[in-house]
Amino acid sequence: MxxxxxxxxxxxxxxxxxxxxLLLQQQQYLYEVHQxxxxxxxxxxxxxxxLFDQVGLDLSRALExxxxxxxxxxxxxxxxxxxTLGSIQQSHAQVLVELSTLxxxxxxxxxxxxxxxLRQGMHVITANKGPIAWDFRRLKELADQSGKWLLHETxxxxxxxxxxxxxxxLPGCSVISFKGIxxxxxxxxxxxxxxxxxxEDAVKEAQRRGFAEADPSLxxxxxxxxxxxxxxxxxxxxxxxxxxxxxxEGIMKISMEDVKAAQKKSCKIKLICEGxxxxxxxxGRVLPLLVEKNDLFSTIDATSSILSVTTDLMxxxxxxxxHPEIEQTAYGIYSDLLTLIRKTSx
Amino acid sequence: MxxxxxxxxxxxxxxxxxxxxLLLQQQQYLYEVHQxxxxxxxxxxxxxxxLFDQVGLDLSRALExxxxxxxxxxxxxxxxxxxTLGSIQQSHAQVLVELSTLxxxxxxxxxxxxxxxLRQGMHVITANKGPIAWDFRRLKELADQSGKWLLHETxxxxxxxxxxxxxxxLPGCSVISFKGIxxxxxxxxxxxxxxxxxxEDAVKEAQRRGFAEADPSLxxxxxxxxxxxxxxxxxxxxxxxxxxxxxxEGIMKISMEDVKAAQKKSCKIKLICEGxxxxxxxxGRVLPLLVEKNDLFSTIDATSSILSVTTDLMxxxxxxxxHPEIEQTAYGIYSDLLTLIRKTSx
Numbered sequence: 235m236x237x238x239x240x241x242x243x244x245x246x247x248x249x250x251x252x253x254x255x256l257l258l259q260q261q262q263y264l265y266e267v268h269q270x271x272x273x274x275x276x277x278x279x280x281x282x283x284x285l286f287d288q289v290g291l292d293l294s295r296a297l298e299x300x301x302x303x304x305x306x307x308x309x310x311x312x313x314x315x316x317x318t319l320g321s322i323q324q325s326h327a328q329v330l331v332e333l334s335t336l337x338x339x340x341x342x343x344x345x346x347x348x349x350x351x352l353r354q355g356m357h358v359i360t361a362n363k364g365p366i367a368w369d370f371r372r373l374k375e376l377a378d379q380s381g382k383w384l385l386h387e388t389x390x391x392x393x394x395x396x397x398x399x400x401x402x403x404l405p406g407c408s409v410i411s412f413k414g415i416x417x418x419x420x421x422x423x424x425x426x427x428x429x430x431x432x433x434e435d436a437v438k439e440a441q442r443r444g445f446a447e448a449d450p451s452l453x454x455x456x457x458x459x460x461x462x463x464x465x466x467x468x469x470x471x472x473x474x475x476x477x478x479x480x481x482x483e484g485i486m487k488i489s490m491e492d493v494k495a496a497q498k499k500s501c502k503i504k505l506i507c508e509g510x511x512x513x514x515x516x517x518g519r520v521l522p523l524l525v526e527k528n529d530l531f532s533t534i535d536a537t538s539s540i541l542s543v544t545t546d547l548m549x550x551x552x553x554x555x556x557h558p559e560i561e562q563t564a565y566g567i568y569s570d571l572l573t574l575i576r577k578t579s580x
Numbered sequence: 581m582x583x584x585x586x587x588x589x590x591x592x593x594x595x596x597x598x599x600x601x602l603l604l605q606q607q608q609y610l611y612e613v614h615q616x617x618x619x620x621x622x623x624x625x626x627x628x629x630x631l632f633d634q635v636g637l638d639l640s641r642a643l644e645x646x647x648x649x650x651x652x653x654x655x656x657x658x659x660x661x662x663x664t665l666g667s668i669q670q671s672h673a674q675v676l677v678e679l680s681t682l683x684x685x686x687x688x689x690x691x692x693x694x695x696x697x698l699r700q701g702m703h704v705i706t707a708n709k710g711p712i713a714w715d716f717r718r719l720k721e722l723a724d725q726s727g728k729w730l731l732h733e734t735x736x737x738x739x740x741x742x743x744x745x746x747x748x749x750l751p752g753c754s755v756i757s758f759k760g761i762x763x764x765x766x767x768x769x770x771x772x773x774x775x776x777x778x779x780e781d782a783v784k785e786a787q788r789r790g791f792a793e794a795d796p797s798l799x800x801x802x803x804x805x806x807x808x809x810x811x812x813x814x815x816x817x818x819x820x821x822x823x824x825x826x827x828x829e830g831i832m833k834i835s836m837e838d839v840k841a842a843q844k845k846s847c848k849i850k851l852i853c854e855g856x857x858x859x860x861x862x863x864g865r866v867l868p869l870l871v872e873k874n875d876l877f878s879t880i881d882a883t884s885s886i887l888s889v890t891t892d893l894m895x896x897x898x899x900x901x902x903h904p905e906i907e908q909t910a911y912g913i914y915s916d917l918l919t920l921i922r923k924t925s926x
Contacts, residue, residue, distance in 0.1 A: 399745065
């Protein structure tokens with residue numbers, strides 16, 4: 235017997251589009267190996283409009299329209315006049331895939347989307363780090379109470395399975411501390427500065443290559459890294475922390491002199507995220523630190539990232555993701571979907 | 581309700597002893613969190629003798645005797661005159677933990693132990709890489725036919741969950757290739773040579789520190805690395821390969837000149853294990869290769885190890901285990917036991 239799973243997508247940016255392309259490509263695998271037909275029945279995006287059809291959306295058409303016109307066409311028969319919240323309420327989809335833009339001040343409106351989805355009896359996959367960084371404990375409890383899954387592998391290090399590493403493959407272990415390089419924009423900027431490029435030029439180069447936003451402050455002030463640190467503390471160390479509680483220093487004050495002084499000491503400057511226990515309480519910080527050139531962390535180049543986790547029973551394990559593309563983010567969402575299929579088909 | 585799980589240990593070397601210490605330490609956790617009482621009811625070791633008691637062995641006493649006398653005492657009331665095969669046949673334990681010494685020529689007698697255990701209706705956890713390197717496909721089929729589990733996380737990189745990484749956290753991904761530094765003895769010897777120590781002296785230093793055996797040939801000829809490469813090919817890439825089929829070159833011919841020439845090129849020499857597909861068939865090789873100093877692989881020092889896995893959907897993911905001790909091997913066996921508890925209690 236074939237099962238059908240219906241998805242509602244909140245947001246239709248690059249990651250959402252890559253996820254839809256992957257879904258189209260994997261339809262046959264899902265059908266043959268998992269006996270599942272996956273249908274996206276609703277997409278709601280603030281800038282591109284909304285689509286809705288209980289039968290299942292024509293994803294190829296949706297992707298093409300956005301590629302050509304930046305939004306859904308007015309003659310698309312599946313076009314709907316729905317807000318994101320309206321889609322969640324009216325789509326009757328089984329899974330919300332939360333892909334809206336991160337709002338670092340408070341994790342909204344993604345938190346609201348997830349609450350509403352759980353209220354409607356939906357499972358939730360979020361690629362948006364806001365809810366996990368700001369409100370994980372409460373949302374997890376809500377999900378548990380409704381017997382639904384809240385999955386979020388993509389929130390830190392794209393599709394690299396850092397959360398599942400601890401949850402699925404290190405049974406019986408407690409995480410004592412972690413350390414990571416988790417923001418690729420700042421990593422790229424610092425690396426450019428090592429080649430002699432001034433800070434402002436390095437930021438511009440990052441923007442030109444698509445690593446940095448027009449307003450790069452979320453990255454260079456360390457907010458993105460702080461949100462990831464908060465998410466890791468909340469999930470891996472049972473924290474109940476928000477990004478402003480993370481000690482945070484960005485890279486804006488790093489001068490060419492600092493970079494050269496580091497090089498003289500055979501070091502590099504890296505923006506390091508750390509989490510640890512202080513009197514049993516999870517604490518975190520994000521700041522630029524010197525890393526020796528023969529240290530593992532100094533070899534994490536450009537858009538690569540690393541997370542080192544220290545546990546009570548298994549010592550120190552590191553995971554490195556090398557040179558990810560948007561397809562790896564898409565895979566992270568897809569892997570959560572497969573986890574959901576595995577967990578709910580038992 | 582509390583479940584009881586009984587174990588039969590084949591072998592009682594360092595890893596087995598560390599596993600027993602960990603088991604003693606985790607009894608309460610197992611009882612409280614998993615409602616399981618774990619009893620070792622049989623231990624059979626060629627050099628230390630055998631113990632057997634349906635009620636459960638006194639592990640503290642067994643550990644103490646071996647620490648003091650190198651074998652079980654003649655006045656130990658649980659002493660038994662059983663061979664390893666006899667223990668497996670007569671213990672009626674539910675799980676065989678295979679910890680006997682690796683025989684690189686053919687993977688025996690561990691393969692025989694596992695076959696017998698499956699015939700007796702036991703699950704199997706093996707820390708011995710022989711069976712996985714030599715005969716994985718057949719043994720896995722035997723286990724599947726009897727509805728029993730064959731677990732082997734410790735076989736490569738101790739307790740670092742390299743097999744479970746792919747199996748549990750990268751659903752829907754196919755492994756296309758891998759590359760690793762997986763033998764710590766040769767890694768240590770090459771590192772010593774970089775400090776100017778001659779090959780023979782480096783081997784002696786490795787022996788003095790306990791990294792190398794009295795006969796270091798298994799390590800320096802690349803056999804241990806080849807067995808791990810074979811195990812990875814068999815499990816991660818659906819291979820049916822044995823260690824002699826791995827192209828293999830050890831480090832015995834590496835001269836001080838080679839090491840210095842590498843340093844001049846800003847490189848290090850590392851013994852690299854690789855696996856890839858050739859016309860759809862898994863192939864492997866082990867050989868000393870130049871690694872650039874700013875490459876991740878060059879920072880893998882002393883007893884640390886790394887495995888980089890390239891997949892179709894998730895790109896390249898690396899796992900690094902830093903400075904493991906025997907406790908991390910013990911954890912690997914324990915994590916297999918927890919996996920077994922989780923899988924069989926569903």
